[in-house]
Amino acid sequence: MDLTLAFKSGDVVLIGVFLSLIVMSIATWCIMIWRFIALQKAKSSSNAIDTAFWQAENTEAAEKLIQNNDSPIAELVRDAFFARKQFADSQQKMLSASLPKSDFLEREIRHSYTKILNRYDGGLSVLASVGSTAPFIGLLGTVWGIYHALISITEKGQMSIAAVAGPIGEALVATTIGLFVAIPAVLGYNFFTRKNKMFARYLHNFAHDLHVYLINLKD
Template identity: 55%
Template structure:
């Protein structure tokens, strides 16, 4: 199947469809590669941050060890310790700090978790959109190509199988291109979504343990 023939004989609409397919494919694989690298770094960083916190003898030591860490667990630990210190050291209570320590820590920890997890949402909307729309864009290109192929055949007066099969076969490539782009996007979206949930579950478990430790911290 000669794809160059599509660009040589196709009109601007069919060529535009294929260029959109190429752009979608580039976006898909770029998002996949960047997200996988970020997830790997986050998992490695979470392991190191968790070990550093668990091996610390005090809040001060834990805060120093996680300082500068960009992993979600490191950021969560730093934010939780800062919130604990702020609650203990503030004399003039604000509306939020007037809450009991338990509720105040829960609120601050949840806020930190939301900020940390937001960084993993980048590109997910693009993958979902590409997976949902690429087949329809490819189908549109096929319909458009078949329509113009039949118009050209009727004008030329050639109704043989060879005259029909060639142009229509080239037009069907657009549908195949749509599926070729959509399938990796859908699979990548499901994989990355599952990986994000795994990180969130690990963060939830660590946050619960950190919350209990802070509540039982001796002043």
């Protein structure tokens, strides 16, 4: 089946449908590859820093360890250490510093934790949109193609199976392509949503341990 016929003989609507599905498919695979690489990098770098951080001899050694590291764990620790110093230096100058130290650190760590996790939600809305709309866009192309195929057949007066099967078969390809675009997007969305939840639990556990450590750390 020659898909180029849709571009050679199709009108603006049918061509727009196929181009939209092509763009959606490219965007879906680019986002999934990008998200997979970013998530794997974040997990591996965070695991390494997590282990090294708790094995550090003292706080100074831990701060040097995370100084130039770009992992999520290192960023969370930097923000927590900065909040601890900020509380000590500005206790009488900041409204937020009037909170107990534990509550202040918990708030700042939670803000950092949320900021980090928000970066790993990027692209999920696109996958969800593609997964929900691609089948309907493909169906639109099919309905539109069948409509024009039947009009063309009626005008030519050819009602044989051979005359009907070809144009309608070409029109049905739009629905098939829509499904081929939507299925990877839905699977990718579910996969990355689950992976993000697992990473969020890991980061939350580390943030809790870090909060406890900083509360018990002597000034």
